[in-house]
Amino acid sequence: MALRRKKSKGSPRRQTENPHRINNHIKAPKVRLVGDNVDVDIYDLKTALAKAEELGVDLVEISPKADPPVCKVMDYKKFLYEQKKREKALKQKASKVVVKEIRFGPNTDDHDYEFKKKNAEKFIKDGAKLKAYVFFKGRSIVFKDKGEILLLRLATDLEEIAKVEQMPKLEGKRMIMMLAPSAKKK
Structure with a gap:
């Protein structure tokens, strides 16, 4: 009887998980909604997702430990890009000791x-x-x-x-x- 190797599923590259929960990954039933073009108030999750979709942006959970969790409507990819850009600028400004x-x-x-x-x-x-x-x-x-x-x-x-x-x-x-x-x- 020959032993067969089990094929691994998925890519060999490591998947990096987003640091924030976005859109359908948010688990709280009610959220405090903040952001541009939005009335700051407490909404149920479905309404908040609908508002984000209506504006054509993502719903991002910023403060998950707050009661209720704070979510912001924003373009998440653009937010990550700006964050990486800021970190890169800070690294360049850091002085190296000679x-x-x-x-x-x-x-x-x-x-x-x-x-x-x-x-x-x-x-x-x-x-x-x-x-x-x-x-x-x-x-x-x-x-x-x-x-x-x-x-x-x-x-x-x-x-x-x-x-x-x-x-x-x-x-x-x-x-x-x-x-x-x-x-x-x-």
Whole structure:
């Protein structure tokens, strides 16, 4: 006896359900009707559906937990389109955090320090966060205190335009400090 596989019905794509109940999916017997070209009042469901059909739009349940539920007459597809458009605009306006890195050695000279400090100022004025770190190669790990002094010096030099988010902390062969632009800009 051979086993037969049962064929699945329906499309393989996942069906997404509407976030609102519309037209015949509304279950309440009476609804409060709102919207354009409609008298705001409580109607039985059949009358509300007839009014929506008369206007050529959908009846959408906006507030299902109200007593009676609030339904609005509107073009549902247009409403969803406008909602997606608004969400997309909000995502574009959201700022992305940029993190720039500056690397020092434990024995960085003054000229190199000044050069890197100037770059750090530019990054912070552009609105980026700054990850300053001292990288210890080989046996230079014995100069941990020099690295910490270097990072704290950078923090004090940039205190007018930046605030320290994370104090110098040793992680493996790196001592890391995070700086962010301060709220008060001059």
